[in-house]
Amino acid sequence: MESEEVDENDEKLSTYNLQLSTPRIAIIGRPNVGKSSMINALMSDPQRQTSPKLVSDIPGTTRDATDARIRHADQEFVFVDTAGLRRKARIEKDLEGLSALRALQAIEDADVCVLLVNADEAVSNQDKKIAGAVIERGKGLIILINKIDLLKGEERAEKMIEARRAFHFCRYAPMLPVSAKTRENLPKLFPLATMVRRNMALRISPREFGAFLKDVIHGHPMSSLKSCKHIAQAGDTSPMFIMFVRNPKNVRVSQLRYIENRLRERFGLEGVPIRLVTKGPRDR
Ligand SMILES: Nc1nc2c(ncn2[C@@H]2O[C@H](COP(=O)(O)OP(=O)(O)O)[C@@H](O)[C@H]2O)c(=O)[nH]1
Ligand SMILES: [Mg+2]
Incomplete structure (x- = not known):
């Protein structure tokens, strides 16, 4: 001190x-919320062609935290893809337990954490626990409501109200509806992450x-x-x-x-x- x-x-x-180092942004959330798809969608087209494939066709196959360097508006960002954080009871194999630990390490090492939740289902206790893990570690937090393309019209506004209410304990976290599929709102993540890092x-x-x-x-x-x-x-x-x-x-x-x-x-x-x-x- x-x-x-x-x-x-x-x-x-x-x-x-402010450190001059490249911002490290951990993408975290339950399995299948679209973490790997998100990082893929954040890449530019040429970058995507030369990068190793993050998204497998088999769900839940991201094993470990992986770094992706992505440039946006002349600024470089490191996005860290993590394996989904499951509830403890579901961690059966050692490998999955280990990757959950690595995800926690990725939170620890990050400047800003981006928590993804599914737009097409209610915010779960596990989603809240993951937010809690970020807060406990004193990290910057942004919440993305992903797969918003699955919701139409008024459903979208209702979803945002529900999510705000569920995450009442971290009202200070910016919340954005996005789609890794259609790339809706995705470019907004870069200035948002920069702002949160600066605030930190x-x-x-x-x-x-x-x-x-x-x-x-x-x-x-x-x-x-x-x-x-x-x-x-x-x-x-x-x-x-x-x-x-x-x-x-x-x-x-x-x-x-x-x-x-x-x-x-x-x-x-x-x-x-x-x-x-x-x-x-x-x-x-
Ligand atoms: N409709 C829709 N599907 C998505 C979106 N993002 C991801 N998905 C799908 O959700 C599934 C899980 O995605 P993945 O990126 O592997 O999730 P991860 O386990 O969090 O890395 C895949 O079938 C994706 O195609 C999205 O924005 N909209
Ligand atoms: Mg994945």
């Missing part, structure tokens, strides 16, 4: 701690965070947070904010949620899981 040493007045401005890299300076906190708790009954005189943003990749207060036990979850929502409004953290932690004077 190197940033803990930063003095409140040292760093005045917030910055983007935002480092809010202690001074700016302090001013923000003072501003948003003004006039609210949050005496326990008023004692916060020092804030640190920890972690190199996942945005975690530590607020040092007099008595952490007095800070309620609802108050932290309020702060999180205001943070999102102020700093535009679409796609970014935020962790807000309180610590007492002795933890400093």
Whole structure:
């Protein structure tokens, strides 16, 4: 936690701690949601002809995470295809267990995770668990409702409402209806992934965070947070904010949620899981 040493007045401005490396984007989801088809569809026509075939005609045959380098608007992206994440009970063979582990590793190694779900069926618990695995690891998240070509007219809008409701615990994740088959909306994924990666890299300076906190708790009954005189943003990749207060036990979850929502409004953290932690004077 190197940033803990930063003095409140040292760093005045917030910055983007962006790496120059090529963005790594993991494509994740249950078997047969269209992960491999998606990567194939994201490739340009000439690239597709020279790339190894990702999509087999036999369903569920993607075994391991595979990298695909794809250029879009002069920017290179690495898309990582993963084997489907099944429920544990269904993992019978070692090979499948191993590829699930590799998929989790792909989430770990990614800058941004793109979760695919099927448009033609309700969001399942397994879909939610996979989103949970991304959030736990503090990674950027985008949700794609794939196979939207199977739905017509009003069904589409209804599907988006259902999916939003199912993923209520990560409302901050951009959600897009797409089709790997017709390529509908697919080009939008590139700027979306770039935006989420950039948001992930935002480092809010202690001074700016302090001013923000003072501003948003003004006039609210949050005496326990008023004692916060020092804030640190920890972690190199996942945005975690530590607020040092007099008595952490007095800070309620609802108050932290309020702060999180205001943070999102102020700093535009679409796609970014935020962790807000309180610590007492002795933890400093
Ligand atoms: N209608 C439709 N079918 C799709 C779409 N994307 C994938 N599929 C089909 O879904 C099946 C599973 O696709 P695949 O890419 O192998 O899924 P994966 O297991 O997640 O990699 C295949 O039969 C694909 O042709 C889509 O956007 N629309
Ligand atoms: Mg596959």
